[in-house]
Amino acid sequence: MIIEQFVAKTPRLTAQLAAVLLAITGPVSGAKAQSYPNKPITIIVGFAPGGLMDTVSRLFGERLSAKLGQPVVVENRGGANGNIAHRRVASAEPDGYTILGATPTLAVNETIYPHRRGYSADQFKTVAIVASSPEMISTHPANAKTLKEFLDSARSTSAQFGTAGTGSMSHIAIQYFFEKLADLPTTHIPFQGGAPAVSAALGNQIPLVAAPPASGAASSVRSGGLRGLAVASEKRLSILPDVPTFAELGYPNFTSLVWAGFFVPANTPAEATATLSKAIGEILKEQPILARLEQIGFEPIFLDQESSEKLFRSDISKWKNMIDAIGLKIE
Structure with a gap:
């Protein structure tokens, strides 16, 4: 009888013990299994292979893969001045596995496509803006x-x-x-x-x-x-030292930079965004990356995530002012 009572109570005791241990240690093995990233990452680019943003995305994608230990695939979804790619990422699962590789087209389209974009800039969170090239x-x-x-x-x-x-x-x-x-x-x-x-x-x-x-x-x-x-830069470019700036030629207020940046859906978890931002920042300090960017005509931009987000938001207003001034309408 004593043995039967002990056996009957054992499952309950075991369950209570397990609950206590879980509360103390947390779900360690589960957290490791689910830590970001644990599957391939896709960078969506809204332009053809070989273009400005495609080149930067592949350059950083290769190094991201090595740093994060997961495949990083660049997928080109050209058309509609970037809008097809923008829509694809805006509607993606906000889990950090779908990234948009974008230029200021993302900011420009807020104004020139007011009705037919199918997304809003508010549906994106800036991860990093890594380089720029002046007009x-x-x-x-x-x-x-x-x-x-x-x-x-x-x-x-x-x-x-x-x-x-x-x-x-x-x-x-x-x-x-x-x-x-x-x-x-x-x-x-x-x-x-x-x-x-x-x-x-x-x-x-x-x-x-x-x-x-x-x-x-x-x-x-x-x-x-x-x-x-x-x-259209504040100073001459090191790779083109003989080309003057507009400011030198009498137009001091005219600068215009085309940047390359990475964005995720707005509701992407902070952990994933921070992991990506940190990794991209580290890649940007690597000498071979800096040399390659300079070779193709880019200058690196060393901004943290918050500063990158501010630059993107300010560019929406900047481009709107220019678009309104020239009266450009596409739709």
Whole structure:
């Protein structure tokens, strides 16, 4: 009888003991199994392979994979000026496994697509903004030798310039410069991407191309295929020391930077966001990464997560002001 009573009570005692131990130690093995990240991560890019953001995403994705111990895949979802990729990430599970690799297009689209985006900037949280490349205008060596010469020759007709497309940052910034600062009418020539626009300038098929150095324009200027007339940065670029800034040429208030950044859905857990931000910050300090960024025309941006978020939010207002000033409407 005593033995039977003991056996009957044992399961209850065992359950009570287990509960006490769990309260003291916590679910250790479960936490380890579920710690972030524990499965592959996807970076969604809204532009074609080989483009500015695609290059940066693959560069950082490879190092993220090594640091976090999980595969990092870059997936290109081009179209609609980035909106397809933006929608994909905005509606993704907010778990840190779907990241958006984005340029200021994410900020620009808040204004030029007020009704048909299918998402809002408030649906994103900035993880890190890692590098920037200023807008630059370049021409074939047979054409104008200086910005002043180009402006003087354009006054009798219009400032004709090619860009990566209607609504691109280059389109908005340079049309704003010509119309509002240089007081010139413009003729915009849109292309299907930055590379075709640069190629057209190399062939002297267009008078001027507006494209950041990181879009491929830097290598063309360095090789002598194009002449850089001005860059929209506060100081000259180390890789293009002979190209003056707009400020040097009499336009001190004109700067325009195209940055590369990483974003996640707004409700992504803080643990995942912090892990990504920390890892990306560490990668940005690696010498081979810095050398590669400089080689393709980027300058690193050393900002923490909070400062990156502030930069993104301020850019929404900055681009809206320029878009409204030139009266650009796409829909």
